[in-house]
Amino acid sequence: MKGTVAVTVAALFLVAFLGYYSETSRYTEVVGTGVSEGVIDNSTNANVHEVVTKHLHLNLTLDFDEKVAKGTATLTMEALVEGLDQIDLDARYLEIMEIKLQDGQTLDYKFDEPNPNIGPKLSIAVPKTIQKNEVFNLTIGYSTTNKTLSLNWLEPEQTAGNTLPYVFTHCEAIDCRTLAPLQDTPSVKSTYSALIRSPKDIKVYMSAQNLEDWTEGDSRVTSFEMNVPIPSYLIALVAGDLEYRKLGRNTGVITEPIFMEKCVNELSELQDSLDVAESFLTKYEWGVYNIVILPPSFPFGGMENPLLTFASPAIIVGDKSQVNVATHEVAHSWTGNLVTNRNWENFWLNEGFTKWSERAIIRKQRGEEFYLVSAALGNSSLYGDLELYGDDSTFTSLHPNYEGANPYDTFSRVPYEKGFLFLTHIQNVIGNDNFEMFLIIYLDKYRMTSITYTDFIDTFLEFIESYFSDQERKNILSKIDFHTWIFGTGPPPVQLNFTTSNLEISRKLADDYLLGKGTPENHDVFFDYFSLLKCIFLQRLIDRAEDATIPILEQIDIDYQLTNTIDPEQKYLWFQLCIMAGYDKVIPSVDEFLGQYGRQKYLLPLYRALNGYDHDLAVEFFNKHKGMYHPVAVVNVGRILNPDSY
Numbered sequence: 190m191k192g193t194v195a196v197t198v199a200a201l202f203l204v205a206f207l208g209y210y211s212e213t214s215r216y217t218e219v220v221g222t223g224v225s226e227g228v229i230d231n232s233t234n235a236n237v238h239e240v241v242t243k244h245l246h247l248n249l250t251l252d253f254d255e256k257v258a259k260g261t262a263t264l265t266m267e268a269l270v271e272g273l274d275q276i277d278l279d280a281r282y283l284e285i286m287e288i289k290l291q292d293g294q295t296l297d298y299k300f301d302e303p304n305p306n307i308g309p310k311l312s313i314a315v316p317k318t319i320q321k322n323e324v325f326n327l328t329i330g331y332s333t334t335n336k337t338l339s340l341n342w343l344e345p346e347q348t349a350g351n352t353l354p355y356v357f358t359h360c361e362a363i364d365c366r367t368l369a370p371l372q373d374t375p376s377v378k379s380t381y382s383a384l385i386r387s388p389k390d391i392k393v394y395m396s397a398q399n400l401e402d403w404t405e406g407d408s409r410v411t412s413f414e415m416n417v418p419i420p421s422y423l424i425a426l427v428a429g430d431l432e433y434r435k436l437g438r439n440t441g442v443i444t445e446p447i448f449m450e451k452c453v454n455e456l457s458e459l460q461d462s463l464d465v466a467e468s469f470l471t472k473y474e475w476g477v478y479n480i481v482i483l484p485p486s487f488p489f490g491g492m493e494n495p496l497l498t499f500a501s502p503a504i505i506v507g508d509k510s511q512v513n514v515a516t517h518e519v520a521h522s523w524t525g526n527l528v529t530n531r532n533w534e535n536f537w538l539n540e541g542f543t544k545w546s547e548r549a550i551i552r553k554q555r556g557e558e559f560y561l562v563s564a565a566l567g568n569s570s571l572y573g574d575l576e577l578y579g580d581d582s583t584f585t586s587l588h589p590n591y592e593g594a595n596p597y598d599t600f601s602r603v604p605y606e607k608g609f610l611f612l613t614h615i616q617n618v619i620g621n622d623n624f625e626m627f628l629i630i631y632l633d634k635y636r637m638t639s640i641t642y643t644d645f646i647d648t649f650l651e652f653i654e655s656y657f658s659d660q661e662r663k664n665i666l667s668k669i670d671f672h673t674w675i676f677g678t679g680p681p682p683v684q685l686n687f688t689t690s691n692l693e694i695s696r697k698l699a700d701d702y703l704l705g706k707g708t709p710e711n712h713d714v715f716f717d718y719f720s721l722l723k724c725i726f727l728q729r730l731i732d733r734a735e736d737a738t739i740p741i742l743e744q745i746d747i748d749y750q751l752t753n754t755i756d757p758e759q760k761y762l763w764f765q766l767c768i769m770a771g772y773d774k775v776i777p778s779v780d781e782f783l784g785q786y787g788r789q790k791y792l793l794p795l796y797r798a799l800n801g802y803d804h805d806l807a808v809e810f811f812n813k814h815k816g817m818y819h820p821v822a823v824v825n826v827g828r829i830l831n832p833d834s835y
Contacts, residue, residue: 219646219671230532232363232596233374234303234310236277239270242372243324245381245421250408251428253354253388256342259332260386262369265379271321274314279366279373281308282337286330288313296327306595307363311370329370339364341486341819348429348484349502350447353391355429357483357499359492359821362533362596365421376531376639378418385411387428394443394481396425396494417474417495418637420529425494427481436460439473444482448502452482455505455512458554462516465550469625470523471632478522480515486787488819490514493521493543501788503757510720510756513551513563520546523632531639533596537587538645541608542628545616548609549625558689562721564609565687569728571606572680578603580679587611587675588642597821610681611674617685618668619653627652642675695722699729703736708748715749720756727751727762737770752778761791768798776806784814789822796826804830 229237242264249260266276280300288296294316302309319325333340343355358368366373385393389409397415404410427443434453435441437460442452459480467473480498482505491514492499498518504511524542544567552560575585583590584599587607591599616624631648653662673682694714701709715723730737730745746752751763752775760782767775783795799807808830815823827835 219650219666219669229376230374231591231593232307232533233372233376234277234279234307235372235374235377236275237372237374237377240266240268240273240276242266242377242379244379245369245371245424247369247381247383247385249383250386251356251388251391251393253342253356253391256335256340256356257333257337258340258368261328261330262371263326263328264371265324265326267324268319268321272317273319273321274317276313276315276327278311278313278370279308279363280311280331280370281364281366282334283367283370284332284334285311285370286332288327288329290315291326291328304593306593306598308366331370333368337367338820338824339368343429343484343486347486347817349445350430353430355427355484357427357429357481357487358425359488359499359819360424361422361492362536362600363422364597364821365424368424371421373421374532375420375422375529378420378529378637378639380418381415381424383413383426385413385426385428387411390430391428392431393426393428394431394479394497395427396423396497398476398496415495419495419526420639423494423526425492425497425499427483427497427499431481433479437463439463439477441477441479442482443479443497445484448482448505451505451507455507455509456480456515458509458512459515459519461554462519462550463522465553466519466523466546469549469553469628470546471629471636473522474527474636475522478519480518485785486817486819486822488787488789488792488822490788490790491518493518493525495522495526501786503786503788503791506756508720508756511758513547516550517543517547520550527637528632528635529639531641534588534591535641536596536600537604537608537611538640538642540604541587541612544605544609545612546628558691559719559721561687561689562692562719562725564613564685565689565692566721566724566728567602567606567609568685568687569725569732570602571610574601574603575679577601582678585678607681610683610685613685614674614681614683615649615669618665619657623656626656646671691718691722692725695726696729699726699733702741702745703730703733705738705741708744712748720758723756723759724762727759727766731762731766731769734766734769737766739770739772742767742770742772743774746775757782757786757788757791761795765794765798768795768802771802780810780813783810784817787818787822789825792818792822792826793829796829800829 244265246263249258251258288298290296296313296315298311298313300309300311339358339360341357345351345353348355360368363373383395386408387393389404389407393411395413397413400412400414402411430445431443432446432449433441433443434449436456440460440463442456444452463478475495477496479496480500482500482502485502487499487501490501500514504514520543524546525539530536530538548560548563578584585603589599630652634648653665670682698709751759754760764775764779796807811826811830824835
């Protein structure tokens with residue numbers, strides 16, 4: 190490649206583990222010095238510059254009576270320095286029983302908590318006899334506790350089948366340290382294996398290949414292996430009354446038997462989504478793609494665990510209107526799982542690229558209008574979060590300064606939608622075919638590694654040097670303000686247009702209702718809209734909520750029956766609007782909805798609106814329903830209603 194600087198193996202090692210970058214790096218041409226990436230990850234206590242995990246083996250028993258997982262974690266580690274005398278790990282809300290080296294030597298350990306937002310550091314004293322580059326095993330006996338954030342234990346009545354207890358994990362961003370003691374950072378990727386014991390009628394799946402399944406007395410034992418290196422946040426487990434159904438050549442669905450037929454029907458196009466993604470990205474490297482439809486307490490739309498994507502039952506509506514969530518998780522198989530952000534300040538490299546890829550897939554599957562409306566709606570959600578934080582907040586930047594915060598507490602639509610807009614702007618400047626060529630080069634270059642924005646920019650500059658003339662290169666760089674896009678706060682520096690005629694008609698329909706003159710003449714166009722266009726109508730009403738009177742909302746509800754719609758995306762927007770406008774007839778339906786779904790996308794804006802409308806009522810609903818919410822959702826809703834207690 191013309192102008193490419195040769196990179197030695199040693200330099201690659203430093204990039205991967207030390208985050209080192211010289212001031213002569215290519216990206217300084219367009220960004221300047223930017224932000225130092227010398228620290229691998231501020232959100233870990235692990236001393237990854239001295240020792241790194243190569244493999245993790247979990248040997249755990251799932252105790253549904255005590256609601257704990259207990260057993261051992263064996264870390265196969267490599268010393269990066271001479272005279273290694275201490276191993277620091279992340280371990281939060283865990284009870285440590287014993288720590289041993291592979292020779293059986295028991296090791297001393299202690300906890301301290303330099304940063305309470307990310308949990309304590311488990312410091313383990315090791316003999317100085319370990320040599321540089323030596324690979325050794327460290328085995329830790331431990332148990333989770335009732336404070337563990339990564340495990341959601343459910344009683345049978347909290348499941349669809351009401352027959353067996355259930356448990357699932359969620360480890361992103363830094364909650365894997367509450368499942369096992371380890372180096373909980375995306376800067377470290379390792380393979381893993383597991384041996385999981387459960388009651389014999391409880392089926393277990395993990396984000397790994399299922400090797401074998403057998404019974405021992407009253408227990409089921411299942412073994413797993415993941416041979417592709419992954420970051421700790423992608424370790425996942427689900428156990429309950431579960432079955433598997435094949436959907437396509439290498440796709441399948443896992444859920445409770447009573448829910449299976451609905452899921453199979455709704456996800457019938459999953460194989461096509463995977464095939465379309467593979468047609469313009471690189472080879473799919475994970476073998477199979479399975480999606481698990483979880484109980485309602487799952488707090489997210491989806492989670493991209495390899496071989497075991499998790500998804501909310503909210504995406505199973507009956508009309509395939511919400512399956513784009515599954516498409517997003519499919520796209521993560523490349524951006525996030527294969528090429529990963531090295532630290533959470535670079536989270537947009539996961540989510541911005543994935544949002545771009547998701548919309549590229551649906552553009553090829555469903556056409557230009559669906560793509561444009563999806564992007565327009567995402568843009569509206571971005572501005573909602575910008576307003577929530579304030580334009581000067583570092584959390585509105587693609588490279589936020591966490592200042593010791595738990596990265597999860599800062600997650601928003603910013604890395605998704607602002608990241609998507611940044612990449613779409615680049616796509617517009619260099620052309621779609623060129624951008625897809627760059628994306629393949631980027632994915633091939635960094636597969637199975639963890640990177641920062643500097644790697645992305647260096648590769649982009651190498652690409653345009655190789656495929657464009659000097660004048661074209663200068664023209665391209667004159668149109669892309671890398672520094673403001675990545676480090677600037679507030680709205681993106683370039684406003685992109687995703688307008689369609691139907692989108693404008695949908696917004697105008699909302700405006701016509703807000704005139705207060707009854708039902709608009711063309712109101713019936715709404716019935717032909719797909720879900721996203723209906724959400725555009727509702728978002729417009731929310732944006733102009735101060736003009737929405739109760740008689741206007743009553744008329745809209747008469748015309749469209751939004752209080753009773755089966756579409757949760759429309760429903761949560763409608764309820765948010767009604768609460769803001771004081772349309773209290775919907776309050777019983779809001780109460781029912783809050784007890785039906787634990788997805789934070791719905792919970793957080795509705796509880797914010799309720800808190801402004803009637804704090805005591807919001808607390809009453811929360812206390813009524815929080816038993817079915819995930820621990821993470823309980824904390825985040827609790828912070829809205831009573832910040833001093835959470």
